[in-house]
Amino acid sequence: GAVVSQHPSRVICKSGTSVKIECRSLDFQATTMFWYRQFPKQSLMLMATSNEGSKATYEQGVEKDKFLINHASLTLSTLTVTSAHPEDSSFYICSARVLQGGLTEAFFGQGTRLTVV
């Protein structure tokens, strides 16, 4: 199957700083990628849809100025957590969907564990 790679897998940052997470599709092009957030023992919550060459679409309740998304190429989307606070500590996961056999199958990155201290 298609491979989606996230970097870094773990990051620790100080409160008030910004952190950038990268999501790459390694063997396919993705005009659309998705960013999820997951707290311990909870489900994945969709944050936003990243669109190549245009603005991201944010889900209700997600602050666009807090979580900056850039999708500058067909293989890379980045999520920047700005002015991070301890409550932003979470597991961030990206995904991309690929058309295969008439269905679009979603492939996920390995996730990024963010800890804000």
Place this chain on the structure above:
Amino acid sequence: GESVGLHLPTLSVQEGDNSIINCAYSNSASDYFIWYKQESGKGPQFIIDIRSNMDKRQGQRVTVLLNKTVKHLSLQIAATQPGDSAVYFCAENPRRNQGGKLIFGQGTELSVKP
């Protein structure tokens, strides 16, 4: 953002037994459903999917059942093994041409006792 549920139910089974994991979905217009397995510290891994025009689909050791009348999805794992221990999520594709976003269910933590 959209999310379904805040608590993670658990299911404990004996190695070799069959497991049944259930999921209730929210949108009657959803046309595609997927089951994912997530191991600790990793991203979700595709297990099996089903279109809304089907009510059953089988894979290797896994079967997905879809009941659109009550908006219910289940995953059956035959001869459960310790390596099956993980959190299992169902996901729904809310509507055709809605940008391809998936909405995840609450998840179930499966624990397999040797």
